[in-house]
Amino acid sequence: MHSLNVYTxxxxxxxxxxxxxxxxxxxxxAYGQVxxxxxxxxxxxxxxxxxxxxxxxxxxxxxKDMVALGREPWKSAFEKFRSHPWSSASREPHAVQHVERSxxxxxxxxxxxxxxxxxxxxxxxxxxxxxxxxxxxxxAIKIINxxxxxxxxxxxxxxxxxxxxxxxxxxxxxxxxxxxxxKWKQEDIEKCKMMFRDVFYxxxxxxxxxxxxxxxxxxxxxxxxIAVFNDDHEMFDRAVDFYYKGPGNGSLLHxxxxxxxxxxxxxxxxxxxxxxxxxLAEMCEIGWNQGMDMYSFAQNRLLKGFEYTxxxxxxxxxxFQPYTDISGRFPADKISTNGRGKLxxxxxxxxxxxxxxxxxxxxxxxxxxxxxxxxxxPEGAGFNADNAGFGTLFFSLPQP
Amino acid sequence: MNKVIxxxxxxxxxxxxxxxxxxxxxxxSPKSIYVSVSxxxxxxxxxxxxxxxxxxxxxRAMPGDRILVSAGVYRESVVFERGGSSxxxxxxxxxxxQAKVMIKGSDRKTGWVKDKNKLWKCMLDSFQTGMMLxxxxxxxxxxxxxxxxxxxxxxxxxxxNGKTIILANFGTSDPNVGLTEILVRNVGISARSGVDxxxxxxxxxxxxxxxxxxxxxxxxGAIDTKNGKYWNIIGCSISECHAVGISIGIPGHVxxxxxxxxxxxxxxxxxxxxGHHKIKENHIFNCGQAGVFGLxxxxxxxxxxxxxxxxxxxxGYTGNESAGIRLAMAVDATITHNLIRRVxxxxxxxxxxxxxxxxxxxxxxxxxxxGAGLFYLFKNHGPVLFDNNIxxxxxxxxxxxxxxxxxxxxxxxxxxxxxxxxxxYNGRQPGKSVSTSNFLPHSLVIKQTIPALDIDHRLYGxxxxxxxxxIAKPAGGEADFNLYADGALPLxxxxxxxxxxxxxxxxxxxxxxxxxxxxxxxxxxKPIKIPVLTAEFLGFxxxxxxxxxxxxxxxxxxxxxxxxxxxxxxERTPGPFYQGKGLKPxxxxx
Numbered sequence: 001m002h003s004l005n006v007y008t009x010x011x012x013x014x015x016x017x018x019x020x021x022x023x024x025x026x027x028x029x030a031y032g033q034v035x036x037x038x039x040x041x042x043x044x045x046x047x048x049x050x051x052x053x054x055x056x057x058x059x060x061x062x063x064k065d066m067v068a069l070g071r072e073p074w075k076s077a078f079e080k081f082r083s084h085p086w087s088s089a090s091r092e093p094h095a096v097q098h099v100e101r102s103x104x105x106x107x108x109x110x111x112x113x114x115x116x117x118x119x120x121x122x123x124x125x126x127x128x129x130x131x132x133x134x135x136x137x138x139x140a141i142k143i144i145n146x147x148x149x150x151x152x153x154x155x156x157x158x159x160x161x162x163x164x165x166x167x168x169x170x171x172x173x174x175x176x177x178x179x180x181x182x183k184w185k186q187e188d189i190e191k192c193k194m195m196f197r198d199v200f201y202x203x204x205x206x207x208x209x210x211x212x213x214x215x216x217x218x219x220x221x222x223x224x225x226i227a228v229f230n231d232d233h234e235m236f237d238r239a240v241d242f243y244y245k246g247p248g249n250g251s252l253l254h255x256x257x258x259x260x261x262x263x264x265x266x267x268x269x270x271x272x273x274x275x276x277x278x279x280l281a282e283m284c285e286i287g288w289n290q291g292m293d294m295y296s297f298a299q300n301r302l303l304k305g306f307e308y309t310x311x312x313x314x315x316x317x318x319x320f321q322p323y324t325d326i327s328g329r330f331p332a333d334k335i336s337t338n339g340r341g342k343l344x345x346x347x348x349x350x351x352x353x354x355x356x357x358x359x360x361x362x363x364x365x366x367x368x369x370x371x372x373x374x375x376x377x378p379e380g381a382g383f384n385a386d387n388a389g390f391g392t393l394f395f396s397l398p399q400p
Numbered sequence: 401m402n403k404v405i406x407x408x409x410x411x412x413x414x415x416x417x418x419x420x421x422x423x424x425x426x427x428x429s430p431k432s433i434y435v436s437v438s439x440x441x442x443x444x445x446x447x448x449x450x451x452x453x454x455x456x457x458x459x460r461a462m463p464g465d466r467i468l469v470s471a472g473v474y475r476e477s478v479v480f481e482r483g484g485s486s487x488x489x490x491x492x493x494x495x496x497x498q499a500k501v502m503i504k505g506s507d508r509k510t511g512w513v514k515d516k517n518k519l520w521k522c523m524l525d526s527f528q529t530g531m532m533l534x535x536x537x538x539x540x541x542x543x544x545x546x547x548x549x550x551x552x553x554x555x556x557x558x559x560x561n562g563k564t565i566i567l568a569n570f571g572t573s574d575p576n577v578g579l580t581e582i583l584v585r586n587v588g589i590s591a592r593s594g595v596d597x598x599x600x601x602x603x604x605x606x607x608x609x610x611x612x613x614x615x616x617x618x619x620x621g622a623i624d625t626k627n628g629k630y631w632n633i634i635g636c637s638i639s640e641c642h643a644v645g646i647s648i649g650i651p652g653h654v655x656x657x658x659x660x661x662x663x664x665x666x667x668x669x670x671x672x673x674x675g676h677h678k679i680k681e682n683h684i685f686n687c688g689q690a691g692v693f694g695l696x697x698x699x700x701x702x703x704x705x706x707x708x709x710x711x712x713x714x715x716g717y718t719g720n721e722s723a724g725i726r727l728a729m730a731v732d733a734t735i736t737h738n739l740i741r742r743v744x745x746x747x748x749x750x751x752x753x754x755x756x757x758x759x760x761x762x763x764x765x766x767x768x769x770x771g772a773g774l775f776y777l778f779k780n781h782g783p784v785l786f787d788n789n790i791x792x793x794x795x796x797x798x799x800x801x802x803x804x805x806x807x808x809x810x811x812x813x814x815x816x817x818x819x820x821x822x823x824x825y826n827g828r829q830p831g832k833s834v835s836t837s838n839f840l841p842h843s844l845v846i847k848q849t850i851p852a853l854d855i856d857h858r859l860y861g862x863x864x865x866x867x868x869x870x871i872a873k874p875a876g877g878e879a880d881f882n883l884y885a886d887g888a889l890p891l892x893x894x895x896x897x898x899x900x901x902x903x904x905x906x907x908x909x910x911x912x913x914x915x916x917x918x919x920x921x922x923x924x925x926k927p928i929k930i931p932v933l934t935a936e937f938l939g940f941x942x943x944x945x946x947x948x949x950x951x952x953x954x955x956x957x958x959x960x961x962x963x964x965x966x967x968x969x970x971e972r973t974p975g976p977f978y979q980g981k982g983l984k985p986x987x988x989x990x
């Protein structure tokens with residue numbers, strides 16, 4: 001079903017080789033912050049599937065059908081989604097020429113406008129798919145077109161984060177709309193592609209090797225999303241390559257740092273830890289919809305990260321190994337209680353993948369992820385532009 | 401004494417009179433204004449009727465004008481009230497026909513009377529704390545007690561009733577007959593704050609009693625750019641200054657509440673409005689703290705072909721900011737082919753950079769005999785290029801002392817240098833905040849403010865004699881294609897394609913009055929295959945989002961050696977001389 005490349009086949013079928021590869025990656029990731037900007041290996045055969053980010057055509061149809069049938073948990077999840085302010089078709093765009101995301105006191109421009117607009121565009125795109133109400137399609141397109149027409153400069157100290165997070169949601173909206181709404185004019189689509197390539201991509205192109213892993217990950221998932229929408233395979237390979245063996249904190253093995261599932265940001269705080277594994281999961285979902293299995297890499301390391309984080313935030317103790325991150329800037333000697341227990345809407349996706357989409361994973365290996373999903377169900381928004389959120393609506397699969 | 405006062409105030413008085421009675425001629429630019437010790441400030445400043453003081457000439461100069469000074473000693477402080485208006489409309493202060501023009505911060509002191517025990521005595525009407533005395537151009541040693549004045553050329557002072565009593569030992573000489581000078585001025589050439597586009601050429605400045613400088617406070621210099629930019633200081637001689645020879649600094653301050661939202665050095669945001677100085681072919685010597693010093697003024701500046709020597713020679717400066725060249729916030733600074741030698745004191749460095757010198761390049765410099773090491777690189781995210789430098793620690797230096805000290809300084813790229821007895825220190829800064837900013841390439845736009853580490857260094861194609869770098873593998877560090885000789889050891893974690901010389905180089909530098917030569921047994925050179933050292937080969941420095949680049953953003957390829965020879969082949973000798981065995985056993989370096 002999925003056209004796995006040679007690399008993932010090796011991982012799936014040869015544990016000895018896997019161990020060697022992991023060791024090699026650790027050796028190669030010299031923990032510096034210098035990139036050799038070589039063309040990455042090809043991970044994906046052409047062409048891309050559209051829509052093919054978080055939601056395939058089948059996913060969108062499933063949401064629509066289940067909501068129409070009034071089946072749970074989709075029914076309740078949709079009610080929560082529909083009642084969210086960013087799902088409203090009355091949203092007007094607030095496009096500007098210049099957005100700055102900055103940590104400097106007194107700096108920062110229009111980032112709030114962008115965040116709200118990309119979330120609204122995405123949620124209206126899903127609303128259009130689920131309800132068929134063209135008002136939502138028009139709102140999504142209106143927002144995207146307004147930004148594509150206006151937006152020219154994205155900068156600031158935290159631009160990598162801002163660009164990665166926001167472009168992911170805007171591309172997610174655009175990917176759905178291009179595939180489902182023929183009235184979106186081709187010339188507008190081209191302008192949109194140009195905005196993704198010329199405004200959003202430059203800040204994220206070199207990732208964020210000096211920062212906590214969620215920065216790299218924002219860049220990676222944003223890059224992966226742009227690549228699919230713009231049919232740019234080299235860009236796609238660049239993002240996927242970083243997931244497997246990038247030298248920053250955002251690559252999978254640098255973010256979920258051991259077999260226990262400890263996160264690079266576990267010693268920082270829990271919200272960022274959930275943000276980061278949520279990003280990883282979103283990349284995996286794009287990969288899945290493009291026929292790749294990134295979930296299973298390194299013996300389902302992603303799931304271990306989810307289990308560790310869910311378990312701790314559900315109130316249980318977890319082992320913590322003092323750890324200095326790959327950048328060397330953020331040593332941690334104990335797990336952080338900051339934000340503990342405030343679960344974010346990221347668990348349904350991974351729970352459903354392991355419980356219902358693939359076979360052979362014992363339930364005790366995802367029990368904490370399930371508990372977190374159960375506790376939140378139906379999941380709400382993904383905290384501004386951080387994660388997709390609404391996982392109960394988006395990712396719930398029919399139980400066999 | 402009254403004569404001295406009249407001499408001092410006369411030029412000022414004349415300026416006042418001229419201004420008050422409308423004697424300032426209407427500006428007709430560009431023009432030449434002539435100055436001579438035999439001139440008069442009531443003259444018109446023409447070649448036949450020169451002015452007497454440089455200060456008065458400066459007050460009359462307009463953009464595009466040239467002030468031409470005849471030979472002589474000018475005992476005044478020159479302060480520009482205005483500068484040029486562009487690169488092509490500078491105000492130039494220049495020695496006429498390369499005449500020997502000297503601005504002195506001292507006044508001649510006569511009126512000495514004999515005291516007991518071979519001492520001479522004089523009285524100053526004011527209370528003076530800091531002071532320096534020269535006799536027949538030799539600096540006299542200030543001592544604390546009368547007993548210590550028993551040797552010649554020593555002096556001490558006491559205060560009585562608000563007056564300063566000086567007691568000095570001139571040996572068998574009479575201070576009223578010889579040239580006895582007391583330093584009374586704290587600046588040679590300066591400007592009102594923010595004066596741009598000045599050229600100072602061929603002027604000697606000496607005997608300036610300026611205060612010590614700090615990156616976090618005032619930074620007075622014998623020549624002091626005072627927040628101006630685009631100054632050219634060329635072919636000048638700066639000597640016998642109490643502290644800094646040339647200051648290109650803007651007064652700094654302590655950032656007590658620094659945090660990532662309000663980091664240190666966030667006051668400077670526009671690269672075009674700072675620095676851009678050219679400091680070239682100057683001789684800076686016998687200055688008590690540093691040759692060239694400055695916060696921010698090093699940004700986009702070029703410092704080249706200067707001879708800087710005998711810094712802090714009497715050990716009077718005991719702070720930690722002494723160096724031949726000491727710069728902070730020196731983004732895209734270019735420091736090329738300077739000879740820096742004999743920087744004294746346990747904190748005296750050849751070049752001390754930091755915090756922040758992203759994009760700087762240090763190339764073809766010869767640095768030797770510094771009390772604390774040759775390079776001190778502090779708090780920076782890089783990248784910085786060091787190529788074709790010749791760095792020689794003194795044979796008498798403490799064996800444990802590192803020649804290159806990198807502290808919380810990332811991404812230093814060392815290529816084709818010659819290191820003699822020069823090991824490295826590479827560390828963080830324990831117990832202190834190391835967060836510092838990096839900028840968007842070739843700008844002062846703060847990109848990130850995060851801890852500076854000890855990572856990402858490069859050591860390619862260098863020649864190590866006597867000592868190797870001797871550092872543990874830094875994260876992201878790379879080293880290869882180096883040549884090791886005379887006991888220098890390759891790095892255990894790298895150097896796969898490096899080589900060891902079989903014979904001794906018998907390396908030595910031989911200094912003369914104005915230069916230095918290298919002597920060695922060139923037969924020890926051993927060619928190896930070295931890849932083309934392109935910017936891509938050295939890597940993309942992801943934090944700073946740049947390669948090794950020129951200030952205009954173009955990538956640097958290191959394909960020239962110290963002698964400007966072009967690399968024609970991959971097989972060549974590591975170090976700063978491509979020619980290898982074809983070289984002479986004696987090479988003039990400066």
